[in-house]
Amino acid sequence: MNAAQSGAPALEHYWMPFTDNRRFKRAPKMIASAKDMYYTTEDGKQVLDGLATLWCVNAGHCRPRIVEAIRKQAGELDYASSFSLGHRLPFQVAARVAELTPPRLDHVFFTNSGSEAADTALKIALAYHRLKGEPTRTRFIGREKGYHGVNLAGISVGGVPLNRKAYAGMLLPGVDHLRHTQDLKTRAFVRGCAESGAELADELEERIIPLHGAENIAAVIVEPVSGAGGVLVPPQGYLKRLREITRRHGILLILDEVITGFGRLGTPFAAQYFEVEPDLMMFAKAITSGTVPLGGVIASDAIYETFMNTQSAGVEFFHGYTYSGHPLACAAAMGALDTYAEEKLLTRANGALAQAFEDGIHAFQGAPHVVDCRNLGLIGAIELEPRPGAPGARGFEVFEKCWEKGVYVRPIGDNIGFCPPLIVEPKHFDQMFGAVAEVLKTVG
Numbered sequence: 175m176n177a178a179q180s181g182a183p184a185l186e187h188y189w190m191p192f193t194d195n196r197r198f199k200r201a202p203k204m205i206a207s208a209k210d211m212y213y214t215t216e217d218g219k220q221v222l223d224g225l226a227t228l229w230c231v232n233a234g235h236c237r238p239r240i241v242e243a244i245r246k247q248a249g250e251l252d253y254a255s256s257f258s259l260g261h262r263l264p265f266q267v268a269a270r271v272a273e274l275t276p277p278r279l280d281h282v283f284f285t286n287s288g289s290e291a292a293d294t295a296l297k298i299a300l301a302y303h304r305l306k307g308e309p310t311r312t313r314f315i316g317r318e319k320g321y322h323g324v325n326l327a328g329i330s331v332g333g334v335p336l337n338r339k340a341y342a343g344m345l346l347p348g349v350d351h352l353r354h355t356q357d358l359k360t361r362a363f364v365r366g367c368a369e370s371g372a373e374l375a376d377e378l379e380e381r382i383i384p385l386h387g388a389e390n391i392a393a394v395i396v397e398p399v400s401g402a403g404g405v406l407v408p409p410q411g412y413l414k415r416l417r418e419i420t421r422r423h424g425i426l427l428i429l430d431e432v433i434t435g436f437g438r439l440g441t442p443f444a445a446q447y448f449e450v451e452p453d454l455m456m457f458a459k460a461i462t463s464g465t466v467p468l469g470g471v472i473a474s475d476a477i478y479e480t481f482m483n484t485q486s487a488g489v490e491f492f493h494g495y496t497y498s499g500h501p502l503a504c505a506a507a508m509g510a511l512d513t514y515a516e517e518k519l520l521t522r523a524n525g526a527l528a529q530a531f532e533d534g535i536h537a538f539q540g541a542p543h544v545v546d547c548r549n550l551g552l553i554g555a556i557e558l559e560p561r562p563g564a565p566g567a568r569g570f571e572v573f574e575k576c577w578e579k580g581v582y583v584r585p586i587g588d589n590i591g592f593c594p595p596l597i598v599e600p601k602h603f604d605q606m607f608g609a610v611a612e613v614l615k616t617v618g
């Protein structure tokens with residue numbers, strides 16, 4: 175029987191993202207359905223979702239309120255544009271998001287993804303300075319190992335070498351990068367935020383500002399906890415120090431909260447966890463608990479009012495996506511926000527649960543190949559020593575063997591990332607960390 179007769183699709187037509195397509199298509203891992211903490215594969219195996227799939231399914235899978243909201247909306251208003259037309263949902267979602275943000279961050283611009291949120295935030299920063307009469311502020315400062323999606327602007331300020339390599343010379347000009355905050359020699363196996371390292375933020379004032387001139391810098395963009403760079407937790411006081419320096423020099427601070435937004439650290443956003451008020455915040459992923467693509471940028475009152483009040487009339491910002499504020503995505507967001515509120519999920523990554531997660535991760539200290547363990551709230555990673563000459567191979571082997579054991583954890587090079595849905599229970603930690611521990615004994 176060929177593939178078409180068995181009902182299985184041909185595999186060659188779908189060019190899969192961030193995937194070794196040839197390897198996958200030789201041995202596909204096909205998921206058929208999902209519920210709460212688990213996937214069911216096509217061959218009927220239950221797999222624990224240890225990464226909220228891609229750091230996004232914070233409410234767990236196929237949650238009734240979200241499913242119902244999407245179903246209902248699809249039959250009522252399938253699509254409406256937000257270009258000079260309106261429908262209630264994006265206004266409602268924006269108001270709900272603004273309730274969850276620090277006080278002066280009140281205005282939401284919708285995108286469909288985190289990558290688009292990065293482009294949008296950077297464009298808002300450029301246009302804002304121009305409106306304020308500071309058009310020379312065009313440079314951006316990102317950080318090594320930073321991940322801000324895959325569009326050209328995002329990879330320009332991002333710092334994941336493999337994502338940038340093929341586009342060298344074609345990235346945004348005028349970008350510099352802060353050093354990342356990881357140091358395996360002095361800060362390995364730290365629980366939560368390290369006590370030392372805040373001074374890494376001083377590089378902005380000591381090297382970057384003198385080099386480029388503050389009057390030429392539009393914004394600094396960082397993830398509060400960097401995710402796709404390997405789950406790097408900032409040292410205590412580091413983000414506050416970045417905030418102080420940027421404010422002193424009139425530079426905007428953009429926090430990319432695409433992973434940390436919606437409860438990952440036990441507060442609605444990381445901005446509250448670290449007590450830092452940025453000028454722009456990006457979100458995506460968990461706003462709909464991953465169900466329908468939706469992202470956005472939250473702008474401070476000062477930025478929004480500059481756009482609204484310094485131009486006499488007409489379109490204030492020449493930017494937007496066909497699907498900005500899409501009804502299905504906004505309905506899903508309402509369902510997700512209701513679920514988060516009813517189940518108090520945005521403050522769940524705290525207390526005894528976060529402690530059990532931390533203990534589970536740090537129990538890997540001394541396990542074969544493990545050179546670091548990191549955690550904050552309900553996000554963490556263990557880092558493995560790379561196999562000589564084959565970086566990432568050991569991490570990928572752990573991922574594949576864990577999948578065989580019914581646990582999905584994500585390899586980020588030789589880091590193994592953990593970021594479970596916020597409905598997780600301690601028994602799931604036992605299953606997840608137990609599988610990884612067994613697998614580590616078997617990888618070469």
Ligand SMILES: Cc1ncc(COP(=O)(O)O)c(C=O)c1O
Pocket residue numbers: 286287288289290292321322323324397401402430431432433458459469
């Ligand atoms: C911090 C951060 N920013 C941006 C993005 C890009 O989001 P998307 O894949 O929705 O474009 C991601 C995705 O993982 C992310 O982790």
